[in-house]
Amino acid sequence: MFPCYTPEPPYYAVIFPSTRSGQDPEYQVMAAKMESLAALQPGFLGIESVRNESGDGLTVSYWETEDAIHSWQKHPEHKKAQAAGIALWYDDYSIRIAKVERAYKKRGSIAESAS
Amino acid sequence: MFPCYTPEPPYYAVIFPSTRSGQDPEYQVMAAKMESLAALQPGFLGIESVRNESGDGLTVSYWETEDAIHSWQKHPEHKKAQAAGIALWYDDYSIRIAKVERAYKKRGSIAESAS
Numbered sequence: 237m238f239p240c241y242t243p244e245p246p247y248y249a250v251i252f253p254s255t256r257s258g259q260d261p262e263y264q265v266m267a268a269k270m271e272s273l274a275a276l277q278p279g280f281l282g283i284e285s286v287r288n289e290s291g292d293g294l295t296v297s298y299w300e301t302e303d304a305i306h307s308w309q310k311h312p313e314h315k316k317a318q319a320a321g322i323a324l325w326y327d328d329y330s331i332r333i334a335k336v337e338r339a340y341k342k343r344g345s346i347a348e349s350a351s
Numbered sequence: 352m353f354p355c356y357t358p359e360p361p362y363y364a365v366i367f368p369s370t371r372s373g374q375d376p377e378y379q380v381m382a383a384k385m386e387s388l389a390a391l392q393p394g395f396l397g398i399e400s401v402r403n404e405s406g407d408g409l410t411v412s413y414w415e416t417e418d419a420i421h422s423w424q425k426h427p428e429h430k431k432a433q434a435a436g437i438a439l440w441y442d443d444y445s446i447r448i449a450k451v452e453r454a455y456k457k458r459g460s461i462a463e464s465a466s
Contacts, residue, residue: 251411253354284409
């Protein structure tokens with residue numbers, strides 16, 4: 237589902253823009269595997285991921301807590317994927333950890349935090 | 352530049368996933384105009400935007416303060432674009448406002464907030 241469903245804030249987002257360095261078909265397999273595995277982790281709320289033909293990609297995953305993000309970052313399978321990403325797949329990337337404070341949707345109710 | 356440069360946290364992110372409803376060429380013109388106009392607003396830090404062939408798009412813009420985001424949301428030209436987006440261009444979208452607390456890059460120094 238795109239945009240993904242998320243509960244009312246507050247919750248956390250991991251914002252991950254990246255540029256691909258090539259067309260390694262193993263990348264697609266690993267990326268799909270990591271999305272499936274992330275979805276099984278405690279505290280996972282959802283993920284939105286888009287990559288265009290130029291190789292620019294933007295992935296935002298949503299999590300209940302910062303601890304859930306830390307646990308996923310330290311997951312053994314995810315660590316392997318991270319190492320391959322750094323060594324082989326990404327020309328460049330950033331990771332930003334952000335606390336979602338307010339959220340609106342086109343359809344349905346406006347979800348807004350108290351703060 | 353992708354990923355875009357941003358200063359050390361804290362700062363704010365507007366996370367905007369959307370699905371396009373058609374191929375209206377006016378959309379591209381308006382989207383490019385809005386990116387250029389956003390970049391001129393006080394407090395604008397950067398933008399990352401990707402859309403794939405299926406029409407799924409993910410845009411994250413970065414801002415110094417929440418006030419800067421509010422001012423941009425109320426900009427008359429942006430209001431017109433928002434109305435057209437709701438009426439004509441987007442099947443669905445979400446908007447999430449988030450406070451970026453930590454950030455890492457592949458190259459260069461790790462920027463990390465005190466908290």
